[in-house]
Amino acid sequence: MRATVLVRPKPGILDPQGAAVESSLRQLGFSVGDARVGRVVDLEVAERDPVAARTEVERMCQQLLTNPLIETYEIELQA
Amino acid sequence: MTDARPRIAVITFPGSNDDRDALLALDELGATGVPVWHGDERLPEVAAVVLPGGFSYGDYLRCGAIARFSPAMKAVASFAADGGLVLGICNGFQILCEAGLLPGTLRPNASLAFICRDVVVRVERTDTPFTAGCTHRQRLTIPIKHGEGCWFGDANLVPELEANRQIVLRYEDNPNGAVGDVAAVCNEHGNILGLMPHPEHAVDPHIGSTDGALILGGLIEAARDKSVAPAAAAAR
Numbered sequence: 001m002r003a004t005v006l007v008r009p010k011p012g013i014l015d016p017q018g019a020a021v022e023s024s025l026r027q028l029g030f031s032v033g034d035a036r037v038g039r040v041v042d043l044e045v046a047e048r049d050p051v052a053a054r055t056e057v058e059r060m061c062q063q064l065l066t067n068p069l070i071e072t073y074e075i076e077l078q079a
Numbered sequence: 080m081t082d083a084r085p086r087i088a089v090i091t092f093p094g095s096n097d098d099r100d101a102l103l104a105l106d107e108l109g110a111t112g113v114p115v116w117h118g119d120e121r122l123p124e125v126a127a128v129v130l131p132g133g134f135s136y137g138d139y140l141r142c143g144a145i146a147r148f149s150p151a152m153k154a155v156a157s158f159a160a161d162g163g164l165v166l167g168i169c170n171g172f173q174i175l176c177e178a179g180l181l182p183g184t185l186r187p188n189a190s191l192a193f194i195c196r197d198v199v200v201r202v203e204r205t206d207t208p209f210t211a212g213c214t215h216r217q218r219l220t221i222p223i224k225h226g227e228g229c230w231f232g233d234a235n236l237v238p239e240l241e242a243n244r245q246i247v248l249r250y251e252d253n254p255n256g257a258v259g260d261v262a263a264v265c266n267e268h269g270n271i272l273g274l275m276p277h278p279e280h281a282v283d284p285h286i287g288s289t290d291g292a293l294i295l296g297g298l299i300e301a302a303r304d305k306s307v308a309p310a311a312a313a314a315r
Contacts, residue, residue: 013231014256016191064148067141067177069184070231 189256
């Protein structure tokens with residue numbers, strides 16, 4: 001089963017990468033605001049049951065893939 | 080009876096690059112630095128542990144996030160749980176935060192620039208083993224060199240740390256955007272300290288400030304008191 005984890009900096013937390021990207025986009029002439037830069041982790045999970053797979057990926061997020069103090073995550077699963 | 084040259088472990092992770100500087104500084108200041116590989120599941124007989132600076136595991140994912148699962152870190156966690164002295168410098172600080180042994184976390188510098196220069200930090204408390212050789216509010220000049228040294232604690236954590244007096248060093252002129260100007264924090268018991276400045280790079284008058292020797296000297300002094308193994312004491 002294919003899993004995609006989207007990791008985002010928590011709202012309100014200073015995101016210097018997002019700020020740098022936003023300022024570059026503005027310099028290119030784009031009218032943008034509130035850019036935030038996160039991270040995508042794609043995984044192939046051996047578990048086939050979607051409920052069990054989600055539980056397993058959540059554990060991965062809590063143990064390693066994210067730091068709950070500063071990041072939020074979303075999990076997408078594809079059979 | 081105390082051990083004249085206490086043994087202090089310095090753990091090398093893949094990507095550590097200040098491990099040898101830390102060993103050298105400890106030796107210069109009167110300890111015996113003991114190199115330990117991150118894959119070792121047990122610590123040798125030591126009175127304290129230093130986690131050095133560098134870029135463990137290439138700083139992949141988040142700084143320190145992967146190193147915290149090294150076999151040696153399990154041993155460090157139980158060493159610390161028994162009251163053992165642990166000092167994390169820069170990447171070592173990041174690892175301790177990721178491991179949950181110290182509060183907060185380190186984020187990219189607000190400027191996004193890698194900063195490498197001397198900074199001035201203020202000593203906020205002197206009743207930790209690491210700062211026992213300093214005076215209250217003493218200003219120390221110690222270099223930083225990091226891209227992700229912006230300490231972060233949320234609105235609940237910071238007042239808690241203030242109340243517990245866990246903020247040990249603050250920047251006088253905040254270089255990286257750290258919340259509360261935090262340069263160093265300790266755990267509640269005060270036996271684990273993490274700091275972004277590099278005391279091991281400030282011990283030799285030939286290359287600048289020697290204020291780092293106050294921090295490492297404090298560690299060595301405390302290690303000296305702790306390092307009398309029962310067998311050695313009995314032999315004397």
